[in-house]
Amino acid sequence: MTPTPTPTPPPTLLAHGLRKRYGSTTALDGFDLAVARGTVHGLLGPNGAGKTTAVRCLATLTDFDEGTASIDGLDVRRQPTSVRERIGLVGQFHAVDEALTARQNLVLFARLSGVSKPRARRRADDLLAAFTLADAADRAVSGFSGGMRRRLDIAASLVLTPAILFLDEPTTGLDPRGRATVWQAIREVAAAGTTVLLTTQYLDEADQLADCISVMDHGRVIAEGTPAELKRRIGGDRVTIVPADGARLADAALVVGRATGTEPSVDADTRAVTVEVADGAAALAPIVRALDAEALEVDDVALRRPTLDEVFLHLTAPASDPSREAR
């Protein structure tokens, strides 16, 4: 079973034991997921973890070999047409017509979804305004920025308010500005009450947008919880010190270890001493003071959130990983 406690209303999406093989590659290997109604659920994992395959299976685009999945209680495999009436999908590739204008795209997808022409036009106008595309409505999509295309893609998936909106890596390849506008769009979609399943490689994206995160690796969910719960398990922030004198790397490690009470890791190649701390901002001052007291000059001091690599190292470390067996 999934590790999350069952919420009172039935979950919008429920997947159990999904398996999918491509030749000798196992893309999904016992994938379980429950997405509660009205929430944004983040599916976090590295490239090749099976996120896209999971979304494609759940969105009726790809058949799975084993397992069951349902959306709003409808079986994904046996009632694909009914499921398609209830989903919106923003895939990794821009699924809008480049040669058409934003408005033409939205009217086309609205009419294909079964909306009559005048209502499709009004709906297109509403969506263009909602996703701040009204000014570009009659321009060809081929001239759009990455962020605008993504927003149009999201708008096209929301013609008929879906029971669940799948967003497969919606900000991959976007510049920071485009990313910010897409995040804003996703927040508004969520605020409108739409259930969202969002896949991402970025911890901060999941952290910013998701109510609940499932961490995925090798085709299955290896950990699940709210962002706060996961962070507690992953550990807190990372502080990295780069001493000016490479010869004093060991000294620096010793001082940092004493100041934080945690054994730091040392990377000789980059001359970096990294330590895990619960609260980075609070830990920084004592570290700097201790280095100063030992007259250790530093080239760089950095405070950052754990990277996805570290999350995975932590979650897949054999000793400290009860979640691996939890499914």
Place this chain on the structure above:
Amino acid sequence: MTTTTPPTPSRPAIAAAPGLRDRRSNPLREGALIAGRDLLHWVREPWGFVFGLAFNLMLVLMFGFLFGGAIEVPGEGDYIAFLLPGMFALAMLFGLEATMTAMAEDSKRGITDRFRSLPIASASVALGRALADLANSVVGLAVLMIGGLLIGWRPTTGPAEIALGVVLLLWLRFALLWVGIFLGLRFRGTGATTAVQVLVWPIGFLSTVFVSAETMPGWLGVIAEWNPVSATATAARELFGNPTGVTSGWLAEYAVLAASVWPLVITLVFLPLAASAYRGLRR
């Protein structure tokens, strides 16, 4: 959390009004909508379409005037009158590339996935492609015919025969649609598209489009005779009252029958293949 930024109240709602969907799924309506997208392409980016038409006209001029003087039509007759119906059939064959390229591009770009995630009939995507490409071929054929009339080609039969000739040409195009859809879905790489673009040339030339099979070495003539494009070309020549270049052999007797049966055989083979390739996208 997600509710930190509430939506600006002045903006229209993201959530759709209930009951927005007021049309039931209907493959004809959906096919027409998907085909309508292609018509919008012609309007928005007309150059690809215009170039395609110009290319066929250029071939007519090149063969009609550049090589035409040196080519002899068996059983005598004017080469332009012989060439034009052949060019009509060749244009139908070349349509195959357009179908394949469009299908492969849509699959690569994710448009096909978008269609597949919509609550539409599974036949609608192929139907849309078929309608758009047939419309394209009707316009292409009309332009070629007008071009032919301008350089001296004349159909000499009655309206019924001429109409049947046009129908048989489009019938070949219809059959090749399924080949194009199958190839486009099955082989999506740029290399595959290029391969087909190259391969339609020998298939087109190894026919009676440009020269009569009777002027070819024996074995080559047999291949050309059995080429479905030759059947349609010869049938069109017959029905338009143009020189056929065929004085003996089965094609002289049964061109119209062959031009009816060949496309049927192609359709019977490739329509199921195209359907299974579309279902195969789920794998």
